[in-house]
């Protein structure tokens with residue numbers, strides 16, 4: 001038996017659609033794995049009633065297949081599904097790291113990213129790496145065809161998860177197919193600014209780089225109250241605000257001293273619209289850990 005804690009993640013960060021991602025210190029999935037003749041799955045915790053235990057439909061089943069590593073897998077969900085916090089990815093990351101060790105497959109953390117992404121393909125239809133990469137490697141990650149680059153960072157974040165369901169599949173359907181050259185120039189500038197901010201651990205630069213006019217506006221329409229929550233968080237001192245992954249979580253970068261005020265105003269602003277929410281005062285953290 002082996003236990004792995006794999007963190008929630010926030011992908012895109014505005015200007016890095018399908019490329020950028022960060023690991024969060026909290027919440028996380030805790031996954032217990034033991035070798036077996038065939039893969040069986042038990043799911044408990046947040047939203048577990050909506051998560052299949054069929055190995056063909058759960059992300060960890062695809063990972064066990066990819067590693068040829070059948071196991072009994074107990075998933076205690078700390079990351080709510082359809083949250084925009086990489087719920088499906090956290091389980092896949094934990095399974096990849098855990099089964100790699102349990103069966104002594106010898107893969108590096110970077111080599112485990114495309115293996116875990118096969119799990120993501122089961123639920124969202126395509127194997128995007130931008131959640132599994134930070135959940136496995138930690139910190140800030142840049143996932144491209146050439147592989148994954150990783151930067152240790154510890155930027156304070158506030159993630160506010162409203163009681164709304166937005167599936168990644170639905171959110172991907174509203175992404176525009178084209179963009180103008182001036183949007184490309186703006187996005188490259190924001191992405192470079194955000195990356196510099198990660199290297200310098202500078203919340204101001206990271207927040208500035210979170211601005212996006214290409215994907216975020218069309219997805220904002222799926223989140224009731226998004227614009228008001230974003231404005232309220234900026235007024236409370238957030239350096240940047242965007243949609244976490246495919247949503248509905250709204251994520252803000254900030255100085256640690258402003259986290260409490262930002263968390264409170266995000267909750268209140270959703271509440272004023274009759275929407276319950278929960279909020280995590282967290283920061284960029286480490287990747288999956290074996291206990």
Ligand SMILES: Nc1ncnc2c1ncn2[C@@H]1O[C@H](COP(=O)(O)OP(=O)(O)OP(=O)(O)O)[C@@H](O)[C@H]1O
Nearest residue numbers: 058059082083084085086087088091123168245246
């Ligand atoms: N181990 C798992 N944990 C969570 N969701 C899973 C798992 N296996 C399969 N799923 C399915 O994946 C869907 C959740 O994935 P989805 O990508 O929509 O949300 P998310 O991963 O929380 O958000 P995002 O990818 O935007 O960060 C649910 O429909 C759930 O049934």
Ligand SMILES: N[C@@H](CCO)C(=O)O
Nearest residue numbers: 011017018168245246
């Ligand atoms: N980049 C993906 C992440 C999903 O968590 C998307 O935004 O659809």
